[in-house]
Amino acid sequence: MKGSLIIVGFFVLGTLCGAFHLLPFEVGESDISFYALCGLMFSVGLSIGNDPQTLKNFRALNPRLVFLPVATILGTLAAAALVSLLLPHRSMADCMAVGSGMGYYSLSSIFITEYKGPELGTVALLSNIFREIMTLLGAPLLVRWFGNLAPISSGGATTMDTTLPIITRCSGQQFVIVSIFHGFVTDFSVPFLVTFFCSL
Structure with a gap:
C-alpha cells in the first residue's frame, strides 16, 4: 500500500512540474524516457537472473497452475476489448495496449508513451x-467471493512483488510460489503484448 501511494505521489509531482513548467527541458522532446525504459528492462532482467531459487520453485508447481497466468492475460485482454466498445474515441488496439500493462505501470506506461503519446501513456499509468491498489485493498473480499486464486489473477504482474504480502x-502461504510464478509470466508478457498492440 505504501509503495502504491509513493507512485501516485510521484505521478502528482510530475503532473505539477509539467503544468507549471518547473523542469528546464521538455521531457517529450528528450531521450529520458528511452533511457529510463532501458534501465527498467535491465533491472527486471537482473532481478530475475539473480534469484536461482525461483527456477527451482517453478519446477515444483502443479502443471495445471500454468493456466492461471494464461487465463489472467486472456481475461484482461478480453475485458480491454469490451471496454473499447464504450470508448468510441479509442481504438480496440489502444485499449488492449493499456490492458496489456497487467499492472506493470512503470514499464507499460513508458512503452505506450513512446508509441502512442503521453495521453495514452498517462491512461496506462493510472x-x-x-x-x-484495487488488489491491495480488495484482496480479502476477492478471496471470500471468488476463491484463493482471485487476488493473484487480479494483481497481474504485481503478484511477484508489491501485492505478494x-x-x-x-x-x-501455500500460494506464494503460485503468486510468484503468475507474476513472472505476466510480467514477462508485458513488453511483447504492449508493443504488439501499439504497433497495430
Whole structure:
C-alpha cells in the first residue's frame, strides 16, 4: 500500500512540474524516457537472473497452475476489448495496449508513451496503478467471493512483488510460489503484448 501511494505521489509531482513548467527541458522532446525504459528492462532482467531459487520453485508447481497466468492475460485482454466498445474515441488496439500493462505501470506506461503519446501513456499509468491498489485493498473480499486464486489473477504482474504480502496473508502461504510464478509470466508478457498492440 505504501509503495502504491509513493507512485501516485510521484505521478502528482510530475503532473505539477509539467503544468507549471518547473523542469528546464521538455521531457517529450528528450531521450529520458528511452533511457529510463532501458534501465527498467535491465533491472527486471537482473532481478530475475539473480534469484536461482525461483527456477527451482517453478519446477515444483502443479502443471495445471500454468493456466492461471494464461487465463489472467486472456481475461484482461478480453475485458480491454469490451471496454473499447464504450470508448468510441479509442481504438480496440489502444485499449488492449493499456490492458496489456497487467499492472506493470512503470514499464507499460513508458512503452505506450513512446508509441502512442503521453495521453495514452498517462491512461496506462493510472489504469495499472488502480489495478494494483484495487488488489491491495480488495484482496480479502476477492478471496471470500471468488476463491484463493482471485487476488493473484487480479494483481497481474504485481503478484511477484508489491501485492505478494497481501496475497500471502489472504490466500495462504501455500500460494506464494503460485503468486510468484503468475507474476513472472505476466510480467514477462508485458513488453511483447504492449508493443504488439501499439504497433497495430
